[in-house]
Amino acid sequence: MSDDVRPEPAPRPVGEVLGQSVPKPDAREKVTGRAVYTEDLCVPGMLHGALLGSPHPHARILSYDTSRARALPGVRAVLTAEDLPAHDIGPAIKDQPVLARGKVRYAGEPVAAVAAVDLPTARRALGLIDIQYEVLPAVFDAEEALRPDAPVLHAPRGPGHPNAASYIRLVEGTPDSVWARCHVVVEDVYETPAQQHIYLEPCSTLAEVDPDSGKITLHTSTQSGFRVQAVTAEALGVPMSRVRVLVPRVGGAFGGKVESTNQPITAALAMAAGAPVRLTFSRTDDMKMMRSRHGARIFMRTGATRDGRILARQVRIHFDTGAYADDGPFVANIGSYFARGPYRIPHVDVQCWCVYTNKLRAGAFRGFGNPQIHFASEVQVDRLAEALGMDPIELRLRNALETGEKWLGGAPVESGTLRACLERARDVSDWARRRERTPTAPGKQRGIGVAAVSHVSGLLGSSATVRLNEDGTVTVNTGAVDTGQGSDVALTQVAAGALGLSMEQLNFSRPDTDTSPYDWCSGGTRTTFTVGRVITQACEQVRVQLFAHASALLQRPVRRLELRPGGFVGVRDEPGTSVSFAAIAGRALYVEGGPIIASARYLYPAWQLDTNRTQVEGLPFMGNGFFVFAAQVAEVEVDELTGHVEVLEAWSVHDVGRVINPAATEGQVQGGFVQGLGYALTEELVWNEGQLVNPTMGDYKVPGVLDVPVALHAVLLEQPFGPGPFGAKGVGEVGLVGVAPAICNAIRHATGAQVRQLPATAERVLRALMERD
Amino acid sequence: MSETVSISLTINGAEHALTLSPERTLLDVLREDVRATGTRRGCDEGSCGACTVLVEGLPVLSCLSLAVTLPGRAITTIEGVRNGPELHPVQQALVRHGAVQCGFCMSGIVLAAKVLLEQNPSPSVDEVRQALGSNVCRCSGYTRVVEAIASVGGRP
Amino acid sequence: MRYAEPESVEAALLALNAHEDARCLAGGASLVAMMNAGRIAPGMLVSLHRIPELFTITEASDGIWLGAMCTHRTVAADTRLGGAMEVVRGAARQLAHPAIRNMATLGGSIGLADPRTELPVALVAASALAEVAGAHGRRAVPVESLFVDSHRTSLQRGEFVTRVFLPRGATGAVGHHLRFSRVAADYPTVSVSLVLDMEGDTCQQVRVVVGSCAPVPLHLDAADQRLIGTRLEAEDVAEAGGLLAQAAAPIDDVRGSAEYRRMLIPRLLGRALSQARERAHV
Ligand SMILES: Cc1cc2nc3c(=O)[nH]c(=O)nc-3n(C[C@H](O)[C@H](O)[C@H](O)COP(=O)(O)OP(=O)(O)OC[C@H]3O[C@@H](n4cnc5c(N)ncnc54)[C@H](O)[C@@H]3O)c2cc1C
Ligand code: FES
Numbered sequence A: 001m002s003d004d005v006r007p008e009p010a011p012r013p014v015g016e017v018l019g020q021s022v023p024k025p026d027a028r029e030k031v032t033g034r035a036v037y038t039e040d041l042c043v044p045g046m047l048h049g050a051l052l053g054s055p056h057p058h059a060r061i062l063s064y065d066t067s068r069a070r071a072l073p074g075v076r077a078v079l080t081a082e083d084l085p086a087h088d089i090g091p092a093i094k095d096q097p098v099l100a101r102g103k104v105r106y107a108g109e110p111v112a113a114v115a116a117v118d119l120p121t122a123r124r125a126l127g128l129i130d131i132q133y134e135v136l137p138a139v140f141d142a143e144e145a146l147r148p149d150a151p152v153l154h155a156p157r158g159p160g161h162p163n164a165a166s167y168i169r170l171v172e173g174t175p176d177s178v179w180a181r182c183h184v185v186v187e188d189v190y191e192t193p194a195q196q197h198i199y200l201e202p203c204s205t206l207a208e209v210d211p212d213s214g215k216i217t218l219h220t221s222t223q224s225g226f227r228v229q230a231v232t233a234e235a236l237g238v239p240m241s242r243v244r245v246l247v248p249r250v251g252g253a254f255g256g257k258v259e260s261t262n263q264p265i266t267a268a269l270a271m272a273a274g275a276p277v278r279l280t281f282s283r284t285d286d287m288k289m290m291r292s293r294h295g296a297r298i299f300m301r302t303g304a305t306r307d308g309r310i311l312a313r314q315v316r317i318h319f320d321t322g323a324y325a326d327d328g329p330f331v332a333n334i335g336s337y338f339a340r341g342p343y344r345i346p347h348v349d350v351q352c353w354c355v356y357t358n359k360l361r362a363g364a365f366r367g368f369g370n371p372q373i374h375f376a377s378e379v380q381v382d383r384l385a386e387a388l389g390m391d392p393i394e395l396r397l398r399n400a401l402e403t404g405e406k407w408l409g410g411a412p413v414e415s416g417t418l419r420a421c422l423e424r425a426r427d428v429s430d431w432a433r434r435r436e437r438t439p440t441a442p443g444k445q446r447g448i449g450v451a452a453v454s455h456v457s458g459l460l461g462s463s464a465t466v467r468l469n470e471d472g473t474v475t476v477n478t479g480a481v482d483t484g485q486g487s488d489v490a491l492t493q494v495a496a497g498a499l500g501l502s503m504e505q506l507n508f509s510r511p512d513t514d515t516s517p518y519d520w521c522s523g524g525t526r527t528t529f530t531v532g533r534v535i536t537q538a539c540e541q542v543r544v545q546l547f548a549h550a551s552a553l554l555q556r557p558v559r560r561l562e563l564r565p566g567g568f569v570g571v572r573d574e575p576g577t578s579v580s581f582a583a584i585a586g587r588a589l590y591v592e593g594g595p596i597i598a599s600a601r602y603l604y605p606a607w608q609l610d611t612n613r614t615q616v617e618g619l620p621f622m623g624n625g626f627f628v629f630a631a632q633v634a635e636v637e638v639d640e641l642t643g644h645v646e647v648l649e650a651w652s653v654h655d656v657g658r659v660i661n662p663a664a665t666e667g668q669v670q671g672g673f674v675q676g677l678g679y680a681l682t683e684e685l686v687w688n689e690g691q692l693v694n695p696t697m698g699d700y701k702v703p704g705v706l707d708v709p710v711a712l713h714a715v716l717l718e719q720p721f722g723p724g725p726f727g728a729k730g731v732g733e734v735g736l737v738g739v740a741p742a743i744c745n746a747i748r749h750a751t752g753a754q755v756r757q758l759p760a761t762a763e764r765v766l767r768a769l770m771e772r773d
Numbered sequence B: 001m002s003e004t005v006s007i008s009l010t011i012n013g014a015e016h017a018l019t020l021s022p023e024r025t026l027l028d029v030l031r032e033d034v035r036a037t038g039t040r041r042g043c044d045e046g047s048c049g050a051c052t053v054l055v056e057g058l059p060v061l062s063c064l065s066l067a068v069t070l071p072g073r074a075i076t077t078i079e080g081v082r083n084g085p086e087l088h089p090v091q092q093a094l095v096r097h098g099a100v101q102c103g104f105c106m107s108g109i110v111l112a113a114k115v116l117l118e119q120n121p122s123p124s125v126d127e128v129r130q131a132l133g134s135n136v137c138r139c140s141g142y143t144r145v146v147e148a149i150a151s152v153g154g155r156p
Numbered sequence C: 001m002r003y004a005e006p007e008s009v010e011a012a013l014l015a016l017n018a019h020e021d022a023r024c025l026a027g028g029a030s031l032v033a034m035m036n037a038g039r040i041a042p043g044m045l046v047s048l049h050r051i052p053e054l055f056t057i058t059e060a061s062d063g064i065w066l067g068a069m070c071t072h073r074t075v076a077a078d079t080r081l082g083g084a085m086e087v088v089r090g091a092a093r094q095l096a097h098p099a100i101r102n103m104a105t106l107g108g109s110i111g112l113a114d115p116r117t118e119l120p121v122a123l124v125a126a127s128a129l130a131e132v133a134g135a136h137g138r139r140a141v142p143v144e145s146l147f148v149d150s151h152r153t154s155l156q157r158g159e160f161v162t163r164v165f166l167p168r169g170a171t172g173a174v175g176h177h178l179r180f181s182r183v184a185a186d187y188p189t190v191s192v193s194l195v196l197d198m199e200g201d202t203c204q205q206v207r208v209v210v211g212s213c214a215p216v217p218l219h220l221d222a223a224d225q226r227l228i229g230t231r232l233e234a235e236d237v238a239e240a241g242g243l244l245a246q247a248a249a250p251i252d253d254v255r256g257s258a259e260y261r262r263m264l265i266p267r268l269l270g271r272a273l274s275q276a277r278e279r280a281h282v
C-alpha cells in the first residue's frame, strides 16, 4: 500500500536550485582519484577471493577433489556447492545456485570458490581443484530449445516446455481477420544480440563477518543494497537482520548490478575463512560469469491501410535468457507490453517466450526488453512507410497514441507526448532537408533515420525520510544508490526545491541498509521519478509540521504562510515577517512537539490488464509505471566499399516532464545514446559451441571517443505531469532504446540496404548492400 | 617461485622503496603496495585506459608496465595531478561541465587531457578526441567530456 | 620469474642464453597483457630498455635505421620518414590507440609476429631489413623473411632484433597504409600497406602487402606484377586484388569472417591505391 494521502505535488519549486546544472557532489573526488570504489577498500587480515568457472556449457558434476587446493599454503577456504545451503535464488524464478550444484548450465558458471592470502595464490589454488564432469548435450538457440527433443536445463515447473521460463500472449481485436483489409503488409524476422554492460568497474565485494554476532557486512558495487541484503540472506540461510550492505562509489552498472553479483559467494567465503574477503572479478570473469542483455529473435508482421493507418500487427518474440531466468521473465513482460509500440493498432497478437539455453544468463540492462522490441517495431514501421510512400515521421505521427488513449492491455496514456517529441525532432534535425539525400564522398552514402520511443518510469517501491536538524538544515535519507547517473545531486535538488533550501543546507545520506529507508533499486528509469516522489511527499509532511510551529511563533494562521528560499517560513504579503527553520527546530526539539521528521513511501500502482479488451495469458498485471516518450534521429554515412557505418550527428528528443538538473539529464541521454550506438553497430557476445569467444574488452568492442558523433544533441522537452517530483518523468534508460532502429533506418535511407540483425556490423551491412544490388 | 627485486620508484616526486617480484605490474604496485588507488583497473589488457599513468610525461597503461622496468623514471598518477587545494583546470572543467558520471574512467581521462594541454594549450575538438583515443568511458557518451577539455584551451 | 636489464647488446645476448625460457621485453604491451591473462609465464625476462643503441635513429644516404626500441609514437613523429618510408610512419601513426603507441615498439612488433597487427605489414611493404643480433654476431635480413607463422619468427633462440632499416626507395615512390577496423581503437580487420611508384599514369613499381588475412603479412609477387605497367584501372586492381584474396588464408573471428576479409582485399586495395596516387600528386 502506498501512502494514501496524495499530496498535490508542489506545483512550483521554491528557490532557484531546481532546474540548475548543479555540479555533482562526488565529481571532485572522482576527477582527483580520491573516490573510493569497493576494490579500493582494504581491511586488516583481508583475504582475496576467486572463482572457478565451468569448462562445459552443460554437464553433470560427478565429483569434486579440492584437497590439493586446500593444501596450498596461503589458502584459507575452498568452497563448492557441497559446502553451501542447497538454496536456489533468483528474482523471478528460484533457479540459480550460488555455486553450480549437481550440474553446470553454462561455460564459465562458477563451480568453486577460493579465499587466499593474495590473488595469485587464490588463482593458483583454482588450478588445483579437480572436478569430474559428465558432459551433457547442450542447446544454444532459444527456438531450438523449445523443440520437444531439446536438452532440458531445469526440472519442469509446470505444464509447457521445461525450457520456457515464461510465456505470454496478448491479443486485442481480431488480427487474423483483418490482414485482408490491409493495403500493405510487411513482415520480417529481426535478431538482436546479447549486449554486455561493460560497466567500467568489474563487480566487486568486500565481506566481513562479525565473529560474535555473526553479522555479515558487505561493501559492494551494486544498484541496490536492499536487493543484495535480501538475496545474500536468502542464499546463505541467514536472517536479513544479520546482513548489512554498504555501497561505496559504483563504477557504472546499467542494470548489470541490479540483482546479486558476487555478494553471496564472497560472504560465504568470509564465513568459511573466518576473515574478511574481497572478491573483484577480472574483466574476463565478469564477462563470462555475470549477465548480458537478452538476445532476441522477433518475427513481426504489420499491416496498414493506404492512408497510413496501422491496422494489425502480429509478433512472436523469443528472448534468450541463458542458463538462468534472472530478470528474464520481467524483461519479457516489458518486451511484450511494448510490442504494439506507441501506436494505435486495433488488432494485435503478441506471443513471447523467455527461454533457457546453455549460455550466460541474461538479465536487466538499460531498456529492459525495449531495445529489442523497438528495433523490430521501428524498423518495420519504416518499411511500412516506404511501402506506403509516406514520410516516416508522418506515418508515426498519424498513428501515435495521444493522451487519454489506451496502451496495449488498456492502461491509459496519461501524458501522450510522442507527437511533441517527433515534431521537435523533425525541426531540430532539419529532417526535410536531410531526407533529400546529400551528396558525399565517392563510395560513401549519407542518410537519416528516426525512431519513436516509448518506455516506462516507475517500477517498484521506494521510501525516504526527511528530518530537520537543530540548525535548520535538513537530512534526506533514501536507499537510492548513485551509480554515476547523478541521482544524488538530482534528488538533493528535489528536496531543495520542495523546501526552498540551498544545496549546502541539505545532507543527502549514502545508502546503508542498517539505517536507510528501503529503495528497490537504482535502475529502470525510476530513481529520480520514484525516489524523487517520496522525497517530495516527505518534504510536504515536513512543511506541514514547520507551518504548525511557524503559525504559533508568528501568530498567523497556517493558510497565510509560505516557504521562502534559504530555510524560512514567511507570511504572504508581509515581506518582513518570517521565522527561520532553525528557530522552528529549536522550538520543536526543546519546547513543543518533538523532532521534525517525516517519512514517505510509494509503490507505483500495478495495472490490472483489462481482460474485457485484451485476451491475456501469462501477464495478469504490469507493475511498471508511467509512460514516457522520446524521438531519436541519426544521420549516418555508409561506406559502400566496406559496409562501415559512421554516425555523423544525432538528436535525441525527450519529454522529461521537468528538468531537475540539465547537465545530468543530458549526460544520461548522451551516455544512453552511445550505448545504443554500440548495440547498433559493434557490441555482441559471440559463442562457439557454448564457449564465449570474446570475453575481453579487446575483442568485445564498446564505442570509443572516435566512434561517436561530435554533435550528439540532447533535446529536453518539459511537459510536467504525473506523480513524479514537480512533474518530472524518468529518462535514464530511454536514450538507448531507439538508437539502433534510428541508425538502421538511416542506413536504409542512405543505401537501400535493409539490416535485420544487430549489431549492424560492417560485414552485415556489406551483405545487405549486396542483397540490395 | 619468483625471485624478488628491490627497487625504488619515483611516484609523484616521492621515492618509494619496494621489494617485488618482477612480474608485478605498475598497476598492482600502485594499488596494493603504494595504496594509491586512484589508478583504476578496468581490463588488465590495454583496452580501457582506466589505468593510465604518466611515465616521463607520457600517458602509458600501468596494467601493461612491469614495475621493475621503471626505476629512475618519473611516474605521475592521478594523485599527483592536483597541486595543493586547487584542482587542475582539466579537473575543474570536467566538474563544471557535468561530465563526470560513475567516474571510473576519470583518472585516465584527466591524465591524458593534462598531457594534451601541456603539448597543445589550445586543442581543437578533433585533437581532444584523438588524445582520448585510449580512454573508454561507458557512461557519458564522451560529449561533455570532450566539451569540457576543449573549453580549457579556450575552444568552445 | 627472473629479470635482467642488460646495458649492451652483448650483455643482453648473454642474458638471453643464460635461461632456457628467456624472452626479451620491449614495450611490454603485448607480453604483459599475455602474462596478465595467464597465457604465458616466461621463466626470465630480459628488458631491452637500458640499451642505448636500441633507441637510436640514424639517417643513411639510402635509408633510415630505426632502433628496435623506438616506440610507434617516435616513428609516427619522425618527419624524415617520407616517400616510400611513409608507409611505416602511417601505420605507426594510426595503429591501436595513443597509449599503446607510447609504449609498444618496432622490435616488439616484429618479435610478436601477431597476424592481427599491421606494423609488420607496413615493414614488409617498405622492404625493410632487420638487423638481428645473435651468438654469431649481427646480420641483416629482410623483415619479410622473419615472419614464418602466426606468432612465430625465424629468429633463433637467443637472437633478437637490434634495428630496422627502411630503404628510401625510388624517388617519387610513395608509401601508404590503410587500415580498416570495427572501431578506431581495435586491431584492423584488414590492412593494406603499399609502396607505389608512378610514372605519369603508369604504375612503374608497386609492392602491396595485406594484413590480418594470413598467418604472416601477405605479399604476392604475382599481384604486384599484375599492377606494374598498368594504369591501375579498375580491372587491373580487381584482378590483382583477386589474386591476393585467393592467396589469403584468413580466419573467422570477431572482427570478421574469412569470407568478408577476402571480399575486402580488392576493395581496400583499390582505395589504398587511389589514396596513394592522390598523395603522390600533392
Ligand atoms: C591493446 C593492444 C592493441 C594493439 N593494437 C595494435 C594494432 O591495432 N595494430 C598493430 O600493428 N599492433 C597493435 N598492437 C601490437 C603493438 O603494436 C606491438 O606490436 C606489441 O604491443 C608488441 O610491442 P612491445 O614493444 O610492447 O613488445 P613486447 O610486448 O615487449 O614483446 C612482444 C614480443 O616480442 C618479443 N620482442 C620484443 N622485442 C624484441 C626484439 N627487439 N627482437 C625480437 N623479439 C622481441 C618479446 O619477447 C615478445 O615475445 C596492439 C597491442 C595491444 C596490447
Ligand atoms: S586496465 Fe589497463 S587498459 Fe584497462
Ligand code: FES
Pocket (backbone or CB within 6 Å): A200, A251, A252, A484, B100, B101, B102, B103, B104, B105, B106, B136, B137, B138, B139, B140
Ligand atoms: S564516467 Fe563512468 S566510465 Fe566514464
